[in-house]
Amino acid sequence: MDRQSLEYTREHYNKHSNQFATTKEALAARSSGPSAPLKKLHNTIKRLLIKRFAGQADRLLDLACGRGGDIWKWIDAGIRQVKGIDLSPHEVDEAGTRFAEARAKRPELELDYSFVATPELGLSEWKEPAPYDAVTCMFAAHYFFVSEAALKQFLHNVSINLVQGGYFFGTVPDGRRVNDCVLAGQGMRFHSPMLTVEARWKGAPECFGSAYICAIGDTVTGAEKGTDGSLEYLVYSSVFVTVAAQFGLEPVLDYDTPELGRLLDPADRAKPLKHFAPRFPQSDPSLERASRLFATFVFQKRRPYPAGAAEPPQKRARADEGEQAPREDATAQPTARRRIVKPAAPRAEEGAPAPKLTEEERLDATRMPSIEQHLRSSRR
Numbered sequence: 001m002d003r004q005s006l007e008y009t010r011e012h013y014n015k016h017s018n019q020f021a022t023t024k025e026a027l028a029a030r031s032s033g034p035s036a037p038l039k040k041l042h043n044t045i046k047r048l049l050i051k052r053f054a055g056q057a058d059r060l061l062d063l064a065c066g067r068g069g070d071i072w073k074w075i076d077a078g079i080r081q082v083k084g085i086d087l088s089p090h091e092v093d094e095a096g097t098r099f100a101e102a103r104a105k106r107p108e109l110e111l112d113y114s115f116v117a118t119p120e121l122g123l124s125e126w127k128e129p130a131p132y133d134a135v136t137c138m139f140a141a142h143y144f145f146v147s148e149a150a151l152k153q154f155l156h157n158v159s160i161n162l163v164q165g166g167y168f169f170g171t172v173p174d175g176r177r178v179n180d181c182v183l184a185g186q187g188m189r190f191h192s193p194m195l196t197v198e199a200r201w202k203g204a205p206e207c208f209g210s211a212y213i214c215a216i217g218d219t220v221t222g223a224e225k226g227t228d229g230s231l232e233y234l235v236y237s238s239v240f241v242t243v244a245a246q247f248g249l250e251p252v253l254d255y256d257t258p259e260l261g262r263l264l265d266p267a268d269r270a271k272p273l274k275h276f277a278p279r280f281p282q283s284d285p286s287l288e289r290a291s292r293l294f295a296t297f298v299f300q301k302r303r304p305y306p307a308g309a310a311e312p313p314q315k316r317a318r319a320d321e322g323e324q325a326p327r328e329d330a331t332a333q334p335t336a337r338r339r340i341v342k343p344a345a346p347r348a349e350e351g352a353p354a355p356k357l358t359e360e361e362r363l364d365a366t367r368m369p370s371i372e373q374h375l376r377s378s379r380r
């Protein structure tokens with residue numbers, strides 16, 4: 001994973017953490033700022049996803065957990081044990097503070113939630129002492145599309161920490177819609193009251209590493225705090241699905257949850273990415289446009305991973321494995337100890353197809369206004 005982009009992202013989220021003294025203040029701000037309708041919808045979608053796909057879970061692993069904005073969703077879903085992992089030490093600190101507040105409110109519950117800061121999720125193997133019933137990644141999988149190696153490392157880490165049959169799910173901006181947005185702007189930059197998106201890729205977008213800056217006003221991606229916004233990478237559905245399959249993860253197409261279905265685009269019923277369907281009539285239209293960039297994804301671990309993994313994967317590791325202090329940065333929080341297994345290279349299935357864009361995505365990706373005009377005129 002590219003260290004420079006990690007640094008940028010860590011800095012961005014460090015600056016956005018700890019904006020409020022208490023969760024109460026944070027919730028009050030969430031319900032009053034200009035992006036309040038977007039935050040409400042996005043939180044409802046996360047809540048319903050968690051209820052549907054982790055409602056039976058005793059243990060959940062949340063990758064890129066941020067400042068613990070989902071703590072009450074986990075509590076309300078009856079999840080007893082959660083490990084949250086994030087790049088930003090400041091966000092992780094705040095998650096710890098929020099959890100302490102939540103525990104004080106519900107002392108009768110035996111909750112075991114812990115949070116750890118590390119840049120390793122897309123860099124090397126991260127193996128927890130025992131697999132989890134569910135793994136989540138909310139509004140963050142796009143950071144791992146920086147390179148094929150980072151995405152594979154990340155999905156390897158997802159899969160080795162997920163029980164067979166467990167769900168890996170979350171929310172992510174759809175690269176096609178981000179690209180559409182950029183093309184609708186001027187000079188590869190779309191600017192509007194609530195949403196700014198600026199392409200940082202050259203030429204046509206690729207499967208990996210097509211960077212852009214996204215800033216949604218009054219949210220953690222915003223540019224108000226000294227960065228340009230969040231540095232992200234295009235996520236193409238076909239790439240996500242193809243690479244995930246190499247790690248035993250198959251898309252779930254039918255969520256079987258009418259409550260959640262009402263908040264998602266019905267046109268995506270049979271698709272692996274299901275776009276949010278916002279309606280914010282009182283807000284600037286650019287807030288809806290920002291929300292429509294996002295989609296849910298759900299994968300189920302339907303095939304054993306690593307291949308033939310009836311045998312626990314750590315058995316294949318070198319003799320130097322074992323319970324050790326994590327080798328992440330010095331800012332890491334105290335946490336349950338984990339097993340470090342090297343070498344870290346993910347073991348995607350042999351002979352797996354190389355990720356490539358579908359024809360539709362490719363056309364979309366290479367589409368420039370002039371080409372679009374040409375196609376329109378040639379159809380007349």
Ligand SMILES: C[S@@+](CC[C@H](N)C(=O)[O-])C[C@H]1O[C@@H](n2cnc3c(N)ncnc32)[C@H](O)[C@@H]1O
Nearest residue numbers: 013064065066069086087088121138139140143
């Ligand atoms: C938009 S926030 C989402 C936070 C949280 N999941 C939520 O839904 O509220 C994105 C988070 O991804 C984290 N992140 C970005 N790149 C990461 C990486 N390589 N490893 C771990 N966390 C990362 C950021 O630090 C940030 O907290």
